[in-house]
Amino acid sequence: MPHVTFVPLSGFRVREEALLELGMSLPGLAARGKAIGELPALGLLTLAGMLPAGWTCSYRPAVRCDEGLADSIADEQPALVAISALTASIEEAYALCRGLRLRGIRTVLGGLHATACAEEAARHADAVVVGSGEAVWRDVLKGAAAGNLQPQYRPGHQPLGERWPLPRFDLLGRSPPRFTLQTARGCPLACDFCGASRLLGSFREKPTDAIRRELAALQGLDPRPLVELADDNTFAGRRDAPELLAALADGGIRYFTECDWRIGERHEILANLADSGCVQVLVGIESLVFRYPGMGAKQAELARVMEAVQRIQEAGVAVNGCFIVGADGETRESLDRLAAFLLDSPFAEVQLTLQTPFPGTALHRRLSREGRLLAERGWPYYTLFDVTYRPDRLTVVELEAAFRLLLGIVFSREQTARRSAIRKRILRSRAEALA
Numbered sequence: 001m002p003h004v005t006f007v008p009l010s011g012f013r014v015r016e017e018a019l020l021e022l023g024m025s026l027p028g029l030a031a032r033g034k035a036i037g038e039l040p041a042l043g044l045l046t047l048a049g050m051l052p053a054g055w056t057c058s059y060r061p062a063v064r065c066d067e068g069l070a071d072s073i074a075d076e077q078p079a080l081v082a083i084s085a086l087t088a089s090i091e092e093a094y095a096l097c098r099g100l101r102l103r104g105i106r107t108v109l110g111g112l113h114a115t116a117c118a119e120e121a122a123r124h125a126d127a128v129v130v131g132s133g134e135a136v137w138r139d140v141l142k143g144a145a146a147g148n149l150q151p152q153y154r155p156g157h158q159p160l161g162e163r164w165p166l167p168r169f170d171l172l173g174r175s176p177p178r179f180t181l182q183t184a185r186g187c188p189l190a191c192d193f194c195g196a197s198r199l200l201g202s203f204r205e206k207p208t209d210a211i212r213r214e215l216a217a218l219q220g221l222d223p224r225p226l227v228e229l230a231d232d233n234t235f236a237g238r239r240d241a242p243e244l245l246a247a248l249a250d251g252g253i254r255y256f257t258e259c260d261w262r263i264g265e266r267h268e269i270l271a272n273l274a275d276s277g278c279v280q281v282l283v284g285i286e287s288l289v290f291r292y293p294g295m296g297a298k299q300a301e302l303a304r305v306m307e308a309v310q311r312i313q314e315a316g317v318a319v320n321g322c323f324i325v326g327a328d329g330e331t332r333e334s335l336d337r338l339a340a341f342l343l344d345s346p347f348a349e350v351q352l353t354l355q356t357p358f359p360g361t362a363l364h365r366r367l368s369r370e371g372r373l374l375a376e377r378g379w380p381y382y383t384l385f386d387v388t389y390r391p392d393r394l395t396v397v398e399l400e401a402a403f404r405l406l407l408g409i410v411f412s413r414e415q416t417a418r419r420s421a422i423r424k425r426i427l428r429s430r431a432e433a434l435a
Helices: 017-024 027-037 042-048 067-074 087-102 112-116 118-122 137-146 208-221 241-250 261-265 267-273 302-314 332-343 362-369 396-410 413-434
Strands: 003-008 056-059 080-084 107-110 127-129 179-181 226-229 254-259 278-286 318-325 349-354
Touching (some): 112 118, 112 127, 118 127, 208 241, 241 267, 261 302, 278 302, 349 413
Parallel strands (some): 080 107
């Protein structure tokens, strides 16, 4: 009976030692990093749900790769090992592929990085899935069983139809801190820093009946699951928002998701968002100094955005304001202004990352054309917390130092406590509204 071992390379990665030390002393920053690192790999769980009769599988998330991991996987005698990794961990994935292939085990790589850098990935694995894995997964399995895997599998341009298999949530064992569930893939916007909106195919919204089926599966494992929606922009499409919110409410979940500020101007969403189980939304404000191309209708004056943020929180849902540091035009003065803004902002939570030119994005292509990518800082530096390019107004060292200083200010114990009080106030008002 052929066996597949699914290996997501999980965990939170930071290269710079000073930032690592800083993270240890900032509870808010460390907590969010831990939560991200613990998220289940929904893509691999979905492929597990597509295994035909006669195949068995195991799910082996790994924070780091070493010889012991390769040996323990080899003990399972798999016909195939399917590995997913983000850019920051891709070289670890390549090393794992080499170790497994030396043991005579076939490997296949997939995900955003493998899609953007297919030729590179193909030098390390027996096969690479480019784009959506569901469309080609059966072909990959046939090739593995027959011993003739193709170097690359591409879904082509044919429509995927209604292929929304039920993920194998049961492979997670005991209930994880958060489950993942996807209601839509990609985003109709095309922000030039975003590596997720288009690489795996066009924007698609999952049918409500498929969402309800997945929610029922989660409730079978945990009667009140905490879920992070693996969406790039949950309410940005054209589907009926109240229908989606009703399905989420019926699912009995508490959830966190990503969307854009425009939901604060949509009454049909705000009226039911908290009742649907939504606890917090991450809203990309992005940069206060640079207007990224591709943001479309998401681009607006800050005053309008902040009014929408206030309305979301008044509706009983905390807002995590997400900001990108280091865009063109960034200076020490602009970072001081950002710090002052965040110290007095109404956000219930804040996320700060460095501009990162992930492969496959318009940002990466532009900085490459301009000769600004740092050749000495390879993929392991693409963590969202390490500088990988030459800024236009600061030196690399200046940006690194300014980013550390900003993190120290925004995630100080005082500021972490202030935002915690905001979250508690939102929860109290929400409870009072339901009473």
